[in-house]
Amino acid sequence: MIPLAYHRASSADEAIHLAGAPGARLLGGGTNLIDLMRKGVEQVSDLVDVTALSSSIEESDDGGLMIGAAARNSAVAAHPLVRSRYPLLSRAILAGASAQIRNMATVGGNLMQRTRCVYFNDAAGSRCNKRAPGSGCDARGGFNRYHAILGASPHCVATNPSDMSVALAALDARIHVSSASGTRIIALGDFHRLPGERPDIETVLEPSEIITAIEIPPSAVAANSTYRKVRDRASYAFALVSVAAGLTLRDGVVEDVRIGFGGVAPKPWRALRAEAALRGQPATESAFMAAAATELADAVPLSGNGFKIDLAQRTLAAVLTELSGDRR
């Protein structure tokens, strides 16, 4: 038992008000937060249930999609517009967790989920700068197979575990947030922070802000897109490496390409360097490998995850080759 107060917000304004209390946390499906509370990783005095807020999935005026933050992961993955226009998003969501968890989890909660680093999760017995700032990092010299090769810091090498966010990163999604002082829109690429010296601060969201919706702009490149997740068992495991990508070709030359990597960095990793290297290039496997190598040039392996550098490059090249299909 954890003594706490439970509130159910019926509007965004009410949620913002209730979430202002010190020790308050927003509750979506609870598929991550409740586990962390039970493990003593999260200390919460007030749970503010926001699942009654907007869960609608609607086409926006510009032909994109607006998804309420309380939409369930499974509802988004199954939505006809998501399946037809953004297959990479549908596949990314379906590659995550289990059917039961996806039925509970919300997209707002998915954006906020925390790393599965085993040392972060072990409040009783391990040091972690993300959980207890300044205490040290046991992952760096320990089990770090699932940890970052890009964007890590001396203080933290944990990865962001979300599959959905990797697709959203490739889609230039925008996060709509609200607070008592108004609303603002944050590009997904800016939403998650790199750890630096403060791995405990994971997003640019202010404590007073709540996520209300995710907007996905129209995307021609998304029509030919997919998500590939490489992991230690066929289902129900976090990514060692994942790739979300969309590709359009013209006469065998890359016209447009979007690439996101999962499992390799503290945030969903948009591969802007690889994209830039590919635009205008012939769609060949060697060009794909070269672009992948460009993106991974700064990768820093840990004791247990050096294979990820090679794996990320191979997986990206295979995904782009698959997307090239007959159009090469």
Add this chain to the structure above:
Amino acid sequence: MTRVQNVVVESVKTVLGWVPAQWLPGGTPDPLIGRSAAIGRQASRLDGPQKVSGQARFAAEVPMEGLSYAAFVHSPVTRARIARLETQAAEAAPGVILVMTHRNMPRISPLALISITDLSAVGNSSLPILQDENVRYNGQVVAVVVAETQEQADHAAALIEIDYDTVPAKTHFEDAKARARTPASVLIDKNHVTVGNAERELTQAAHRVDAVYRTPGHNHNAIELHAVTVAWQDGSLIVHDATQMIAPSAGALAKVFGLKKEQVRVLSPFVGGGFGGKGLWDHQILAIAAARLTGRPLRLMLSREGVYRIIGGRTPTEQRVAIGANTEGRFTALVHTGYSIMLPYGACPEQYTSSARALYSAKSVEIVQHHVDLDIVPNTYMRAPGESVGTFALESAVDELAHQMGIDPIELRRRNEPERHPISGAPFSQRALITAYAEGARRFGWEHRSAEPGTRRDGEWRIGMGCATGSFPYARMPSTNVRITLKRDGSAIVACSAQEMGMGTSTVQVQHAADRLGLPVDMITFEMGDSSLPASAMAGGSSQTASIAGAILAATDKLTGELLRLAGNDSPVAGLRTGDVRLTDQGVASLEEPWRHESYRSILDRAQRDEVSITAAGSAPLEMLKFAMNSSSAVFCELRVSDVTGEVRIDRLLGSFDCGTILNPKTAASQFKGGMIMGIGLALTEETLFDERSGRIMNATLADYHVPSHLDVPDIEVIWTGIPDPRSPLGARGIGEIGITGVAAAIANAVFNATGKRIRELPITLDKLL
């Protein structure tokens, strides 16, 4: 195990060598072999409807008036002394009844460790349980909170503050190898076996392989968490437990708490998976002690993490296997040595060399196991301890040799098939491994395998086939008793304290008793799961079915004598002796003149008896010492490996088993398949992440400790020779554990066939194949 034990076992074996086979149990094959009606038939589990409708009650579900709930505090450090212990906040928390620490835990005697020579000893650890301020391993329980609700107990447990003075601990396997011990025996086998000079033969061999294989630690993950609901009533103790050892636990608990044996009753009608992990550990003792202090019934269920912290798992192993062969492929040398954890305060020696002792004929042999000592919760038995990981090393090496020689791996095994037990020289009671291979290969389509690795492809996937031998010894436990009660209406109740962990114990024994007593299955009731019933041995070593069958066999003989006595002189069977009759058609009949028959009902009517009840123990299992009684299997695997990612996906698995009579094809197939799925986990996914810096397990959850998911499990086919073993009751040998054996090697060998890469360290994760 001691040198004395070696001497005793060896002398018994020697004496038995002179005793004519027909004097021993199974000397005359069980008459039910070949004339059974219910045995061998497909039958659904009798407890199936209860389980799927939620009616079956498990240990954590037993209702009790005034129940209290317990939660544990585990040490997060490995070796330490508790320097400060602050319990006031917990004691003052809502609903708290008791905080129990080493300060107020009742003083108890330590548990006697599980042993082959003392079957009432069932301890997995002989460490003191909350008796002093010392911490001896990471995860040890240092406090117990009892409250009115589980939530209150959990909350209060989080309020206890403890400071530890830590001291250096032994947590590095590699370092500990330098101080390894070499025991005189491993279970009932002499540990160090030397035949000829294997090292010299190896250097002179025409072909040889010599490699080191590693398997990681594993943890128990039965779906049912360890749980106990206990009550003290007028000085007696009632324990609803999830256990594989009902009667032995009752005896052991009586000793620990200074009670008479009859003052302890352990009940465990259903267990949600055992696999060797559901024995007597600290949690039952702590729950009983806390209930004694509070005077209230108490329930304790471990968390999933709690199972990792205080229930031992499978030891990691490091095994060297070397094989030398002449130009014909006959083994001239077989070496199997290695290191595993076995603690001075633990009970499981993980006999990974036992397959090397039983499977191949070799001119020279060198076998020895070394024990490594760490500061951890004692490792314990986990499905096929020894053979599961031992066959990975041995059967990988055989495959390596076959490839090197350019011989089909099945043919290489055929050439080295022994005629008698390779070490003891005892005759096999029955062995048809080569038949199992032949039938399995035909069914699997082994001829489609390409001998050259890396030559079959499907897009980015390389496809390969592999096979390997599995093996597991027969065992029948002494001291297994049953009571048969025959009622006047012709129905029968068979009762003993047996364990049901989901295998179908009652289903199969009802089938058995029906045939033995000549009754239809619906006239038999099987009572079990309660230490107040005639004591049967633990369910371990795949021995329970044969052990109970042996006891039913003995009880039936006694019952027959009693029926003949009751029948008296006015019966059609008058004047016949036990050996002249059999039980059939709901009565007793002459073997020679089958028309001489009288029904049970008629006999009891005339004798004016409502029932006749007989209790008997199975004969001493001397057949195990006279004969080499081993089950074996041929496991086949086809899989694919991604060229891009190194991911392995198994397409097909087939197990071809030689385990004697198969008593119920439905429950047997289920057991075999379950074992093979566990073998997939052993091969590809399972690994305890033991942080050697801290001595702490880091993946104590089902999210981080990977058992195979549904998508990892392919179509599995199971076949068997079904040839009865003439030396065992019903012709059957145990089947609970053999399913996991051989699987990891079959998979590793298929990976080699697909990719040309030989992976000698489990699990075979994708990074090893990039």
